[in-house]
Amino acid sequence: MTGIPFPDISPEVFSVTIFGLRFALRWYALAYIAGILIGWRVAVAALKRPHLWAGGVAPMTPAQLESLLTWIILGIIGGGRLGYVLFYRPDYYLSHPLEIPALWEGGMSFHGGLLGVTTAILVFCWRERAPLGGVADAIALASPPAILLGRIANFVNAELWGRPTTLPWGVIFPGEAAQDCPGVLGACARHPSQLYEAGMEGLLLGLVLIVLAFRGGALRRRWLLSGVFFAGYGLARFLVEFVRQPDGQFVSPGNPLGLALHWNGWGLTMGQTLTLPMILIGALMILWARRQPRAVPA
Numbered sequence: 133m134t135g136i137p138f139p140d141i142s143p144e145v146f147s148v149t150i151f152g153l154r155f156a157l158r159w160y161a162l163a164y165i166a167g168i169l170i171g172w173r174v175a176v177a178a179l180k181r182p183h184l185w186a187g188g189v190a191p192m193t194p195a196q197l198e199s200l201l202t203w204i205i206l207g208i209i210g211g212g213r214l215g216y217v218l219f220y221r222p223d224y225y226l227s228h229p230l231e232i233p234a235l236w237e238g239g240m241s242f243h244g245g246l247l248g249v250t251t252a253i254l255v256f257c258w259r260e261r262a263p264l265g266g267v268a269d270a271i272a273l274a275s276p277p278a279i280l281l282g283r284i285a286n287f288v289n290a291e292l293w294g295r296p297t298t299l300p301w302g303v304i305f306p307g308e309a310a311q312d313c314p315g316v317l318g319a320c321a322r323h324p325s326q327l328y329e330a331g332m333e334g335l336l337l338g339l340v341l342i343v344l345a346f347r348g349g350a351l352r353r354r355w356l357l358s359g360v361f362f363a364g365y366g367l368a369r370f371l372v373e374f375v376r377q378p379d380g381q382f383v384s385p386g387n388p389l390g391l392a393l394h395w396n397g398w399g400l401t402m403g404q405t406l407t408l409p410m411i412l413i414g415a416l417m418i419l420w421a422r423r424q425p426r427a428v429p430a
């Protein structure tokens with residue numbers, strides 16, 4: 133099998149040793165920091181244009197967004213970790229509960245992070261008496277940059293790679309696990325599914341949301357942008373799951389595709405199972421928002 137050799141990229145930007153302790157800045161952390169900052173600036177740009185919003189009034193001020201941002205970061209980290217523990221490896225972490233906080237060992241779930249962010253938004257809107265739909269739309273607009281850079285960081289880390297492929301852009305990822313491809317002689321090339329997700333869930337979805345928000349009047353219909361985000365991310369993730377290697381705990385001799393739900397050789401991966409509700413909720417949000425009259429500035 134032929135493929136593109138994995139580039140020689142260190143997962144660490146740099147490292148320093150202080151008093152015998154080694155500290156490293158990893159691309160993964162830097163990607164999320166940069167993505168959140170870019171998304172924050174995009175949302176601020178929209179909030180500073182009240183004519184884009186329902187009734188000509190932004191749902192919150194830039195200062196309120198900064199306050200919300202702190203809680204969103206905590207929601208991403210806490211929800212992402214707990215989502216991974218509960219959705220992907222509950223048996224292991226029930227037996228090793230002290231390892232649950234060990235974020236440095238890897239293991240985050242987008243869907244868990246989404247639940248954490250949703251909780252942060254609900255609490256913020258309740259405390260600040262801000263319109264939930266408008267705040268949700270602002271956060272939806274700000275989310276794709278972090279997804280884009282986060283998926284690129286997954287590629288740099290040589291993790292979350294795809295299934296074996298003979299396509300010319302298949303990548304030969306390093307590591308024993310990546311090269312464990314039954315029936316493949318020589319180097320095993322795999323789908324760079326991280327880059328597929330970066331392009332679809334981050335770049336493409338982000339451009340669509342920006343055009344709808346700044347040129348399409350979507351922010352004048354509350355929940356419309358949120359619906360597009362949910363449905364767009366869900367559909368992109370559902371499609372990529374067909375070529376993404378599932379988590380090892382789902383793979384067995386009788387289930388080589390690693391399907392979480394399966395019957396008669398057909399089924400869904402865990403990613404697809406968790407994503408289907410997102411697509412449904414997003415579609416319902418879009419339909420509901422489209423039926424509401426567009427609120428133009430007073």
